[in-house]
Amino acid sequence: MRINDVNVQEISSDQIKEDLDVLVEAIKNTGTDYIVDQRVFNFDIEDFKNKLYKKNKGEYTVRNLYEVSKDVLPNKNRHTRLMEPKEILTNKTSLYSGKLESRKMRYDSITIKKNESLNKMLNKSADISNYKNDFFTSSLSNSANGIPTMKILEEGKTAYIKFPTFSINDSYKIPMSYFIEEIKDYDYLIIDILGNTGGKIEPWHDLMSELTSTDLYMEFYVGYRDTEIAKIVKDEALEGKATKGAPGFENLEFEEVQSLPKTMDNINQEDISKLKYYLKIKDKIEAKKENSFNGKIYLLIDNKCFSSADLFAHYVKYTKFATIVGSPAAGDGTGGIGYLYFPFPNSGFIYQIQCAYGFNDDGSSNFESGTEPDIVAARNKELDYVLNEIKKTEVSQKK
Numbered sequence: 001m002r003i004n005d006v007n008v009q010e011i012s013s014d015q016i017k018e019d020l021d022v023l024v025e026a027i028k029n030t031g032t033d034y035i036v037d038q039r040v041f042n043f044d045i046e047d048f049k050n051k052l053y054k055k056n057k058g059e060y061t062v063r064n065l066y067e068v069s070k071d072v073l074p075n076k077n078r079h080t081r082l083m084e085p086k087e088i089l090t091n092k093t094s095l096y097s098g099k100l101e102s103r104k105m106r107y108d109s110i111t112i113k114k115n116e117s118l119n120k121m122l123n124k125s126a127d128i129s130n131y132k133n134d135f136f137t138s139s140l141s142n143s144a145n146g147i148p149t150m151k152i153l154e155e156g157k158t159a160y161i162k163f164p165t166f167s168i169n170d171s172y173k174i175p176m177s178y179f180i181e182e183i184k185d186y187d188y189l190i191i192d193i194l195g196n197t198g199g200k201i202e203p204w205h206d207l208m209s210e211l212t213s214t215d216l217y218m219e220f221y222v223g224y225r226d227t228e229i230a231k232i233v234k235d236e237a238l239e240g241k242a243t244k245g246a247p248g249f250e251n252l253e254f255e256e257v258q259s260l261p262k263t264m265d266n267i268n269q270e271d272i273s274k275l276k277y278y279l280k281i282k283d284k285i286e287a288k289k290e291n292s293f294n295g296k297i298y299l300l301i302d303n304k305c306f307s308s309a310d311l312f313a314h315y316v317k318y319t320k321f322a323t324i325v326g327s328p329a330a331g332d333g334t335g336g337i338g339y340l341y342f343p344f345p346n347s348g349f350i351y352q353i354q355c356a357y358g359f360n361d362d363g364s365s366n367f368e369s370g371t372e373p374d375i376v377a378a379r380n381k382e383l384d385y386v387l388n389e390i391k392k393t394e395v396s397q398k399k
Helices: 013-030 033-041 045-056 062-069 085-090 092-097 117-121 170-183 202-211 228-238 308-319 382-398
Strands: 149-154 158-162 188-192 216-224 249-256 277-285 296-301 323-326 339-343 350-354
Touching: 013 045, 013 062, 013 339, 013 350, 149 170, 158 170, 170 202, 188 382, 202 277, 202 308, 216 308, 296 308, 296 382, 308 323, 323 382
Parallel strands: 158 188, 188 296, 296 323
Antiparallel strands: 149 158, 216 277, 249 277, 339 350
């Protein structure tokens, strides 16, 4: 059987049922997305499993497993997801060698067979010439859509940079640095991340470091469950492995959730009852230039801004680096550093499960509600709104 141009070996219904049992237990016992989905959607993964078994009457195919596993949790914006077969193939060396320090495949409380299922599942003759060690840059690193757009909207006054994604290679760095040097005395800069679903942290770290003349700092909090796998994630976070490749991240404190700051007065008590620990992380962005951009900065966001894109908006809001315009981001930025890969024992499919609960500054779930804009603007009218505000400011200054 072929799924998305990859040969997948058919297995028995009993083996597929075992894989589904592993998936359900993994999400139920380790997932933090699941904590929120239980509360918000009244979702019970055991009910999901029972209805599924009843519907299929014990007969399954690998394609059934693939289709069902793609759509387990009700919230569609999530790091908890099934990896596509081609994605596994492209990244198989890094996934199975442990080169991604905090993202080795493991699981507590379930016995998984010695994993050779990847070789069973994948066509050994498949082309892996596009293989890259870095999981985060493998799929979009060479996409033309990933290259930021940099242009002058009004000579000497207003400049514009758009990042459609943060899953890009380093080719943006030199052009961006030259562009910012060119516009550093402009009155306005508009940064557009509308529709950006995330990727790496480095692109917006580099952007902010080019634009600021003073170092920037942000603190945020991440919660963990009281399970063996959560302890692994926690230990690796404390050792700096979970934040490896995230420039500036420093782990400051590790405590039980009851000692979260009192200023976080919007914590959901139902969620917190299912968490055990929190990690306080400090992120530093060092200024690259003493004399950088001097004008006013706007950041455009919408409800597609997820993961790293949400964390960027979160950072901007925390530091008051720019005025944020648009609609609330999709979230899961502050919790996006704590997920692991879990192999299914028979089919070879791999599931990525979020094992960290990201907090907003007020204590609410960042997965549930992403970063709020400073100014709400209608969808697809965000840029028009900012340009109109700039015109109104210029008119008032002339009076």
